[in-house]
Amino acid sequence: MSATTDRLKQSVIDKIDDARDPLIGLSHRIHANPELSFEEFKASAWCAEMLETRGFVVERAVCDLPTAFRASIGSGPLVIGICCEYDALPDIGHACGHNVIAGAAVGTAIALADLVEELDITLVVLGTPAEEGGGGKILMLERGGFDGLNASMMVHPWTSEMTGMPCLAVTHFDVHYHGVEAHASAYPERGRNAADAITVAQVAIGLLRQHANPGDQVHGIVTNGGSAPNIVPAHTVAKYYARASTLKELDEWLPRVHRCFEAGAIATETSLEYVTHSPPYSEFLIDEPMAELYRANAEALGRVFAPPAKRVVAASTDMGNVSLVIPAIHPTLDIGALPAVNHQAAFARHCISPNADLALLDGAKAMAMTVIDLARGPRRAALLERRYEHHAPQ
DSSP: OOHHHHHHHHHHHHHHHHHHHHHHHHHHHHHHSSOOOOOOHHHHHHHHHHHHEEEEEOEESGGOOTTTTTEEEEEEEEEEEEOOOOBBBTTTTTTHHHHHHHHHHHHHHHHHGGHHHHHTTEEEEOOOOOOTTTTHOOOOOOOTTTTTTSEEOOEEEEESSSSBBOOOOEEEEEEEEEBBOOOOTTTTGOOOHHHHHHHHHHHHHHHHHHOOOOOOOEEEEEEEOOSTTTTTOEEEEEEEEEEEEEEHHHHHHHHHHHHHHHHHHHHHHHHHEEOOOOOOOOOOOOOOHHHHHHHHHHOOOTTOOOOOOOSOOOBBOOOOHHHTTSSSEEEEEOOOOOOTTSSSHHHHHHTTTHHHHHHHHHHHHHHHHHHHEEEEHHHHHHHHHHOOOOOOOO
C-alpha cells in the first residue's frame, strides 16, 4: 500500500471518528421512529439533510418515489454508489437494522466528501426505500436511479461478519379468495367458504415441500380469515413469499406453488386472485475482487469474519437485482445479537447497542477505505468499463 493510500485511509477513519456522535444519533433517531416501506419520510429527510450539510447535491423524491433520494458530490469518471436503506418492519420496528445501514452509508459519504477530487471519483448516495417487500432498488433501477454507476455497495447488520450474505430470489404476492357468504348454521349449503380455500392451499403447500429443490421455499400468513364465526367467509386474504436459489429456478418453482392455491379454489368452488406488490428479487452476484478489498479493510479495523457456516442461512434483498447489472457487495456486520436473530424484536433492541454503534462506524470506515482502493488500485480500469445505464423497452 502506498503512503498516499495510507494517508487517505487514515483520513477517512479520522473523519468518521469525528462524526461519531451525529452518525450514531442519526441511527438511534431512525430506530426510535420506525417507518414502513414507502413511508420513510422522516428517515429519508434526516439522511438527505445530513448529506446536504456536507456539500452533497441532493435530489429528493427521485424515480417517482417520495422517499427515495440521490445525493452526489464530485465529477470524476469513476462513479461509486453507496446504498442507504431505512425502512422498518411491521410491529417489530428496526429488527433488521436498517437504521445501522443508513448511518453507515451517510458515514461513508461524510468521510469521502473532501477527497472526491483527489480520488477523481463521483460519489453517489442512493436513498433506497422499501427493501422489506417493496423492491425500492428494483424500481429505481428501472427508472434510471442507478444510471451512471460503475460500482455499488452497502453493509447490513447480521449475527456474523461475512463478505456477502447468501441470497435467494423471492417474489411477494397476496392471495385473495372470493366465495359466497351465508348463515353458517341455518344455510351453510348456500355458502362457498373462502377460508376453507386457504386451508386446502396450506395443506397442499405443506405436502409440496417434500418435493422442493434445495433453496425452494414458500411461507406466508393469513391477514383476513373472515369476519364472524356465524358467517361463511366470502373473502379471505393471505400474504405469501416464494423463494428459490435463482430467478430461473423461481420461475420453475412458482407455478407449482400457484397450483396449490388453485387446488383450494377448485375444492371450495371459490375464485382466486393474485396481487403482487413488487418485482421479484433476484439472487446476489458478489463482486469478489471488491469483496476481498472490503474484507482486508474490515479486518484491519479488527472485524473478525466468520468461518464457513455448516448451515447456509439465506435471506433475500433487492440489492441482488443491483448486483446483476452493477458490480456490487453486501457485507454483513456482526452486532453481537445472538441468540437474537434478524426479524426478532430482541434483534431490534440490539440495533442501538454499543456493538451496533461500533459496527456502524466500522462499516462506514471499511466501505470508505474500499472506495479508496477502487479509485487508486488496479480494479479502477475494469470498473470504468461497466457503467450502468437503464434502457427502457422501445
